[in-house]
Amino acid sequence: MTKVMTAIKQNAFTSKWRWLILGLIIGSVGLSWSGAIDRYTTAYIDEALVQASSAFVIARAMNALISFLQSVTFEFSVGIGGSVGAGQVLDPLNDLVEQYSSAMKLAIGSLVIQKVLLEIVSDNIFKILLTISGVAVLISAVINRAFAAGYLGLFLLRLFLALLFLRFALVLVVAANGIVDQAFLHQRTENQLHILESIEGVNEQENKFTNPELHTELTANITELQQQAATLRQRLNTIPPQQRAQLQRQLADINNQIQLAELAREGKTPGFFAAISDSFSSLGDGIAAIKDAVNPRQVYQIKERLDNAVTNILNLMALFFLKTLLLPLLFLYVLNKGFTLIWRSNPGVVLQPVSK
Incomplete structure (x- = not known):
């Protein structure tokens, strides 16, 4: 009697998981064709590109300003005529701005790559392949037990999971990154950009x-x-x-x-x-x-303002590094670990028809 009750409970548990997985298959295919997450991630990437481009323009403007100031030679009289060059005092700052400019190029490059990859995985070919694979898994789940539990049934399920990972991995990574960015990083980045833009001499009039x-x-x-x-x-x-x-x-x-x-x-x-x-x-x-x-006097006043902006430049470099490189790689690592666990398991057993 105890064995019978245990078998009944196990069958009920397996049945719930079976319907859950079947529902997830249908839902993921529907979500793929709806493009809801695709639209959100594309909008986020476009907005991030605009922000990164603004940061790069500021870097170019600061570099041009410093380069101009470095070319200035001052003449003064203190008993004996002499000259003072602004180049030497601005060299360290110019090096930092060059690094900041390189960091912005890297951030823009990362965002452009993400945008291109999003366009690829959002193409209809991926949607069609995912749909065909999902239909194959559904068919295998409703036929005889041996087929569903066999090698071919497990292969079809894992093929579907692989296509699902390719279709949504980057989309989910960018979506998660966008949520974190909007919640914690976006406004901080805007504030740092505003401070740099307000430096006298950076904006063109x-x-x-x-x-x-x-x-x-x-x-x-x-x-x-x-x-x-x-x-x-x-x-x-x-x-x-x-x-x-x-x-x-x-x-x-x-x-x-x-x-x-x-x-x-x-x-x-x-x-x-x-x-x-x-x-x-x-x-x-x-x-x-x-x-x-x-x-x-004017040049040294501008240099002082630029020196005060060093912290803002470093903050911007860190923020863009975090949201365009570190966070996407972290989310991709976590998603890959989860997919690996599912891949190594045997989810095909829950798709077997429930025994009478």
Whole structure:
């Protein structure tokens, strides 16, 4: 009697699991064709790409700003004339920004790869193969016990699980990563980006000229400065090396003036140079504005602001590393472990028809 009761309970337990697995097969095939998770993951990847691209643009802008400041040479008089270069004091910061830029490239690359793979596993071919495999498993579950428990029945079930893993593994990884990102990381990343964007000199200001005559004057000014620079270069090749220091400082000053004038003429003036374009009421005022635009105190103030942003840069690098590389790999590892456990088990036994 006890053996009979045990057999009945075991059959009831097996029957529940059998219907559960059959329901999961039907549900997974339906979910595959609905594309609900696919749409969510695609939207998340697109949003993450926009965010990572913004971070990369900021990195490029900071790199351009630092490179420009490194090219600036200051002249001052303290009894004896001398010059101070901003390059050396900005070199460590420039190295960090280069690493930050490389990290953003890596993050964008990771997101693009995920997007391409999502498009592949969301293709109709995967949906059709999963559907055919699911139907084969359902058919094997309703025919005789020997077939369902045999090698072919188990093979069909494992084939379905393999296709299910390929179809949904990356989708579930990206979906889980998106949920964690939206809950804990997204706003933190936005805050760090906002801090970097607010640094004076990083954002470009659009200041398009409405006065054609002023644009013409700037063009003539640039041409004149370029001619002066060419003349100085020729003189540098004809004088002894020990006499070149003064001319090199003058050439650097002219090159900086040319760069600022070109930015102002194009209406693309980085942050703290934005007011220059509004100062061009005449050619003389334009030259004066350019010469007064860059000074040691201003550069060191900008350097101080950039130094204060080091923590924000490091935070951004860590956040993007976490949400584009570490978390996806972690979720994929956990999902793979779960799939391995299912694969090594023998789930075919619960699909056997319940004995009478």
